[in-house]
Amino acid sequence: MSTILSLARIETGSRDEARQFRKSVLSTFRAPVTISEHLHMLREFSSRQQFSRNETIFSEGDDAIHVYRIISGSVRLCRHMPDGRRHIADFMLPGDLIGFAECAEHPFTAEAITTVTLTSYPRNQFDRLGEGDPQVRANLLSLVSTSLWTAQQHQFVLSCQNAKERLASFILRMAARTDVLSGGRLDLSMGRQDIADHLGLTIETICRAIAALKSDGTIAVPNSHQLILKDTGALRALSEGNVPQ
């Protein structure tokens, strides 16, 4: 899987493409825009809700009549196949918006990973927010564009990377999203099964990949919900495909 496909294709892997790729992997996964502050204008229409672990916030196919903003806790956005297979499209963290894309129905199920507090805004009010304000419109478009970019990045991970590389990509992304730097401690609210379903692997493979990174000295694992990033350079090398395997 990780070997070179043909000589013709090696030639395309030039130095500046490597640079581009690096840039693409490291660039902001998090929206640089803060539509959130504009949400303040909708406070009179908003309501606060709380969900406990594994509770469903909304289901795939439900009418998308609310937009949610996470106050605390984390959420998984997932889809189920009839036979029980599950895919987690993404994890949502405090500050993130859910359901802002233009969809009549929610395209996935949202479930609480931990206890979750969130604010919900009526969809029609939310849509009205941009009507008068070009700044809000730009931010909203930017937000959707960023999600698109993130989804395509993840496509790439699922399409091209092996287990260890996928895990490295995941760790780096979560670290970037929660502002954890090299040497820092990364809190993972989700369990191993969630990570597996996000990366298109099994729980056992996730465990083994974590064990491998641990024995490489790339990370330390004080407990199953925390990681210490001991060598972010190695993680980057893995996630950028510089060194297959």
Next chain:
Amino acid sequence: MSTILSLARIETGSRDEARQFRKSVLSTFRAPVTISEHLHMLREFSSRQQFSRNETIFSEGDDAIHVYRIISGSVRLCRHMPDGRRHIADFMLPGDLIGFAECAEHPFTAEAITTVTLTSYPRNQFDRLGEGDPQVRANLLSLVSTSLWTAQQHQFVLSCQNAKERLASFILRMAARTDVLSGGRLDLSMGRQDIADHLGLTIETICRAIAALKSDGTIAVPNSHQLILKDTGALRALSEGNVPQ
């Protein structure tokens, strides 16, 4: 890969979830919106270009100063890893827009699969298009949302499906995009390697999956660039995961 993960997770695969999933797979992959007609207003700024097979239209990291609309031919949007691995995020067909998402730099390389004719519009003019017209804005947002939806759908394919299922999903999507119905003839402009890099598989696996569908009587293969859809029901069953394997 294709077997059930746990009893608890079977229970979630209820009848109406199956319905939802079916709906999601079959719903429009193609944007129901036609921002294209509004592009007519930019005709004085536009210019027509032609590219021949395998020619690069723009590269990953290039400044996104144009938006393109395909007149004829097809295009692959791809990303390269330093070691030569390649991922094709999507194929673009006549009528499709490229580069409309809000990005300062193109997030991927666009290459001509066949001879391609396209119209290019200056990015700044394109952005101005929506300023005065709420309808255009709505269409643009809808376009990006549809792309996001498509990307997440593809994540799902890459994350959960085996080779035969991925191929079935791909065939159904291409058929839907080119309005090919059951029993019809589907033209595939891209080669096997392109399909492989889109589905996260190797060219040999693509060949074998095609051979398998052929020997099932699900498709016929008059030549390597055309397929006859003999049993779309079987294709749907595969792509929806009703029958693992």
Next chain:
DNA sequence: CGACCCCTTGACATGCATCAAAGGGAGTGG
């Protein structure tokens, strides 16, 4: 007619899935 390119098929290798069982850690009841 020949060269090239892409597709196809076969034989073998391997990374990950699967199956199985043991090892924590947190909460609960005695």
Next chain:
DNA sequence: CCACTCCCTTTGATGCATGTCAAGGGGTCG
């Protein structure tokens, strides 16, 4: 405070789908 249970994680043994390597096959273009 300990014993017990449950759930999640971890590790091992084995199998299989897909990758890899290799050798033809068939169409197209000069």
